[in-house]
Amino acid sequence: MKGVGDLKKMINGHMLFCNAKNPFGSSSVRSLLGFMALAFAMLLGGSTDLLAAAVDAASGAVQGAADTVPSGISAPELIATDYPTVSGVNSRVTVWLVAQLHLWFAAFVLAVPIFVFIIEAIGMKTRDQRYDDMAYEFIKISITAYSLTAILGGLLLFSLIVFYPHLFSYLSEIFGESMFYYALAFFAESAALYLYYYGWHWLQGGFRKWLHLSIGLVLNAVGTTLMFLANGWVTFMMSPAGIDPGGVFSGDTWVAMHNYLWNPINLHRFIANIAYGGSIVGAYAAFRFLSAGRPEERAHYDWMGYNANFIAILALLPLPFAGYYLAAEIYAYSQQMGITLMGGIFAWLFIIQAVLIGTLFLSANYYLWCGMGRSDGAVRYNGYIKYLAIAIIGSFLVWFTPHTLVLTNEELKALGGPYHKYLGPLGIMPAKNTAVNIMILFTALSFLFYRRSNRIATVTWVNAGNAAQLALYTTGIANLLFLGIYHGYFTNTVYKVAASIPQVMTTLIIIVVSITLDSLMYRGSREVAPLNWGRVPNRAQYALFLLAVAFTWLMGLMGYIRSGIRQHWHVTDVFRDASPDAYTPTLGYAANIVSIGTILFMVLVIFVFWLSQISSRRTDARGYWKGVQGG
Amino acid sequence: MPKIPRLAQLVLVIGGIYAGFWLIFDLLLGQPIPASLMRMYMFFVVTGVLMVFTATEESTRQLVDPIRALVEEPGRRLMRNVVFFVVPGLAAVAVFLQMQPSDEAPLELRSIHPAPPSSAKIFGKRYDLMSLENPYRHLEKDDPEQFRELVTDGGEVYIRNCQYCHGDKLDGKGPYAQGLNPVPLNFQDIGTIAQLQESFLFWRIATGGPGLPKEATPWISSMPAWQEFLSEEQIWQVILYLYDYTGHQPRSWGHE
Numbered sequence: 001m002k003g004v005g006d007l008k009k010m011i012n013g014h015m016l017f018c019n020a021k022n023p024f025g026s027s028s029v030r031s032l033l034g035f036m037a038l039a040f041a042m043l044l045g046g047s048t049d050l051l052a053a054a055v056d057a058a059s060g061a062v063q064g065a066a067d068t069v070p071s072g073i074s075a076p077e078l079i080a081t082d083y084p085t086v087s088g089v090n091s092r093v094t095v096w097l098v099a100q101l102h103l104w105f106a107a108f109v110l111a112v113p114i115f116v117f118i119i120e121a122i123g124m125k126t127r128d129q130r131y132d133d134m135a136y137e138f139i140k141i142s143i144t145a146y147s148l149t150a151i152l153g154g155l156l157l158f159s160l161i162v163f164y165p166h167l168f169s170y171l172s173e174i175f176g177e178s179m180f181y182y183a184l185a186f187f188a189e190s191a192a193l194y195l196y197y198y199g200w201h202w203l204q205g206g207f208r209k210w211l212h213l214s215i216g217l218v219l220n221a222v223g224t225t226l227m228f229l230a231n232g233w234v235t236f237m238m239s240p241a242g243i244d245p246g247g248v249f250s251g252d253t254w255v256a257m258h259n260y261l262w263n264p265i266n267l268h269r270f271i272a273n274i275a276y277g278g279s280i281v282g283a284y285a286a287f288r289f290l291s292a293g294r295p296e297e298r299a300h301y302d303w304m305g306y307n308a309n310f311i312a313i314l315a316l317l318p319l320p321f322a323g324y325y326l327a328a329e330i331y332a333y334s335q336q337m338g339i340t341l342m343g344g345i346f347a348w349l350f351i352i353q354a355v356l357i358g359t360l361f362l363s364a365n366y367y368l369w370c371g372m373g374r375s376d377g378a379v380r381y382n383g384y385i386k387y388l389a390i391a392i393i394g395s396f397l398v399w400f401t402p403h404t405l406v407l408t409n410e411e412l413k414a415l416g417g418p419y420h421k422y423l424g425p426l427g428i429m430p431a432k433n434t435a436v437n438i439m440i441l442f443t444a445l446s447f448l449f450y451r452r453s454n455r456i457a458t459v460t461w462v463n464a465g466n467a468a469q470l471a472l473y474t475t476g477i478a479n480l481l482f483l484g485i486y487h488g489y490f491t492n493t494v495y496k497v498a499a500s501i502p503q504v505m506t507t508l509i510i511i512v513v514s515i516t517l518d519s520l521m522y523r524g525s526r527e528v529a530p531l532n533w534g535r536v537p538n539r540a541q542y543a544l545f546l547l548a549v550a551f552t553w554l555m556g557l558m559g560y561i562r563s564g565i566r567q568h569w570h571v572t573d574v575f576r577d578a579s580p581d582a583y584t585p586t587l588g589y590a591a592n593i594v595s596i597g598t599i600l601f602m603v604l605v606i607f608v609f610w611l612s613q614i615s616s617r618r619t620d621a622r623g624y625w626k627g628v629q630g631g
Numbered sequence: 632m633p634k635i636p637r638l639a640q641l642v643l644v645i646g647g648i649y650a651g652f653w654l655i656f657d658l659l660l661g662q663p664i665p666a667s668l669m670r671m672y673m674f675f676v677v678t679g680v681l682m683v684f685t686a687t688e689e690s691t692r693q694l695v696d697p698i699r700a701l702v703e704e705p706g707r708r709l710m711r712n713v714v715f716f717v718v719p720g721l722a723a724v725a726v727f728l729q730m731q732p733s734d735e736a737p738l739e740l741r742s743i744h745p746a747p748p749s750s751a752k753i754f755g756k757r758y759d760l761m762s763l764e765n766p767y768r769h770l771e772k773d774d775p776e777q778f779r780e781l782v783t784d785g786g787e788v789y790i791r792n793c794q795y796c797h798g799d800k801l802d803g804k805g806p807y808a809q810g811l812n813p814v815p816l817n818f819q820d821i822g823t824i825a826q827l828q829e830s831f832l833f834w835r836i837a838t839g840g841p842g843l844p845k846e847a848t849p850w851i852s853s854m855p856a857w858q859e860f861l862s863e864e865q866i867w868q869v870i871l872y873l874y875d876y877t878g879h880q881p882r883s884w885g886h887e
Binding site for chain 1: 656663665687688803826827828881
């Protein structure tokens with residue numbers, strides 16, 4: 001075990017740059033470090049010596065790169081003492097928490113500009129300034145979170161260099177180029193974000209507004225690119241590409257980046273970030289709603305919370321499909337990983353995951369049901385709530401029923417084996433897929449009722465339209481059940497997995513067609529009672545908080561599982577983890593770490609919310625300033 | 632007919648659902664819901680019922696008003712004292728009963744499907760389990776007659792060696808099954824071999840309990856390492872038989 005003294009030596013260069021395994025020896029990494037030193041020196045406003053040294057390092061590295069073309073990159077074989085330690089600090093927990101906190105904030109700050117861009121565009125189209133104001137308030141929250149993301153990103157980088165120098169060196173050798181462009185893209189994102197935010201009130205009206213919207217587009221394009229780059233590094237560790245049978249990497253950056261799980265993760269994270277961002281700004285709106293003193297303020301934040309929840313639900317609906325696609329691809333990539341993920345040691349965390357996903361649906365639906373109380377016209381639909389709840393809770397119970405049960409010996413005897421004859425079949429994916437599709441459909445139905453709550457359709461074909469919607473839902477659900485039961489239990493795995501696609505299509509078609517039909521039916525509709533923004537119970541706001549906390553916890557848990565299925569490998573089957581922490585912790589320990597992370601994140605988020613409030617507060621300092629009479 | 636108070640409705644609905652579970656699973660189907668699962672079910676049933684009962688302001692008021700009255704109204708002092716004594720008392724009894732010492736073995740979160748290694752040494756050779764396939768599977772289409780013979784041979788191997796634990800109907804109810812904990816796998820169950828690739832079965836059968844991966848200990852499987860008793864050919868044959876008899880298809884990524 002190395003102590004702090006050894007670490008200092010390493011940092012001084014005695015070991016870090018000169019050790020036999022030479023973690024920072026390659027030309028591309030030297031080049032990267034040179035440029036980083038140059039950037040750092042410029043940032044400090046640097047002394048000329050430091051600047052000159054940095055330029056030398058960078059140019060020397062470029063020269064070195066021209067002289068030697070590496071034929072391949074081998075993963076080093078490490079022993080426990082190759083991992084530096086800092087007294088009193090657990091390397092794994094540090095990197096785990098810092099990476100997770102960075103990811104939570106990154107997901108938030110990447111997501112917010114996506115829907116801010118859309119809301120701004122809606123405001124431009126409808127010329128309703130409320131949308132523009134709301135979009136501005138959303139982006140304002142993300143500004144402080146952006147600095148925290150960057151700070152945590154830096155902390156993660158230093159944690160990796162300090163605690164896992166060989167791993168960082170190996171990844172840098174493969175991804176050095178993309179890391180460099182990542183740093184540049186980060187500058188571009190910052191520039192776009194600050195222009196977008198600070199220029200909001202300046203770039204208003206006509207061409208200026210279009211220019212502002214375009215900056216938003218650039219911001220999103222750069223942000224998404226940044227995420228895709230980082231996803232490439234992460235997925236390479238799970239499903240490395242460009243590795244020859246001897247375990248040597250002989251591809252280029254693109255080959256490494258475009259590995260087996262890259263696109264499934266890209267898709268999943270892109271959608272999940274939007275849902276997550278929606279839930280966090282929803283929590284912000286709830287926070288402001290609960291602390292608001294004036295009715296106008298309550299109305300404003302109620303409206304904001306509703307829109308944030310709408311965004312979160314909209315992105316949440318396709319999320320289980322994206323998650324299933326990712327899990328199926330993990331299974332297809334490696335049976336070992338797939339079984340570890342869902343049938344082996346992580347199976348019980350998946351049950352917690354199922355419970356949390358169900359909680360998201362319950363919170364979102366409850367918020368909609370409570371929100372119907374904004375209009376007296378909703379009384380017509382209150383009677384349907386119990387049926388919606390029966391369908392959603394029933395599907396939820398199927399969704400989290402485990403295949404492997406926790407049984408006492410008595411129960412084992414009573415059942416005659418470890419599986420339940422009738423509940424056991426609900427423990428595998430076909431039942432889960434069917435249940436989640438039904439849950440999604442009924443959530444969409446809750447939304448339809450909500451939309452109708454204050455209006456009455458006036459078109460002549462109202463009855464025919466309602467009958468068509470009923471038929472659509474009935475046949476759609478019958479189709480979901482048929483696909484789930486027949487293909488799930490009476491055909492082979494190929495069809496079992498493939499049946500999830502027509503199930504998804506059925507659900508999406510029902511949602512799109514029924515909402516389109518409803519929009520046509522309610523075109524020119526009559527308002528039966530006004531929609532009173534602000535007239536919503538406080539408990540609905542707690543549902544928004546629950547949505548944000550459940551999302552955060554879920555992401556932490558699933559992030560751990562995604563990373564944990566590599567088990568004792570830094571890079572699956574290529575680079576073995578030989579650190580003292582190269583074991584899978586117990587489920588309880590892992591859940592505790594994720595919970596600590598969630599609490600830390602929530603504390604930081606509340607701090608961000610508070611900061612956004614104090615920026616508009618003024619203290620009357622009468623008598624403090626010379627020559628100023630008024631405050 | 633007088634209307635049932637909202638609070639009583641809530642209790643009746645929750646009690647009714649619990650009784651319904653008991654009636655259907657314990658009494659009619661003879662397959663009780665394990666307590667661990669029942670607790671999860673009831674937690675979310677209670678949550679769902681509370682959500683419905685508090686979805687509107689009026690309903691919430693009807694639900695909360697009697698509770699508020701009980702706590703706040705001076706005239707209900709006697710009832711309040713009774714409730715404040717009975718409710719914590721019931722909780723104390725429940726805790727006392729739960730903490731009673733028992734000779735029941737502790738619960739285990741046993742993962743039925745251990746994750747296989749990416750490669751394994753079997754019969755003195757190293758097999759890549761990620762790409763390993765049953766060498767006889769193609770005969771199902773290419774030479775159905777020979778395939779049937781292999782299935783029959785596999786059946787013979789099974790009856791001679793495996794049915795003592797896994798049962799002659801492959802349902803995990805062999806003559807020795809009740810003496811084992813955990814009980815042998817039921818291959819008829821849709822959640823077992825139907826979810827697995829043949830390479831997984833080959834690895835599990837060949838290496839048995841002793842070959843289980845160390846990262847998922849403690850393992851208590853009493854399955855022998857069949858590579859000590861059977862040939863490689865016999866193991867592949869018995870795998871054909873398992874799928875043939877149960878009617879399941881092995882997990883694969885290619886269309887038929």
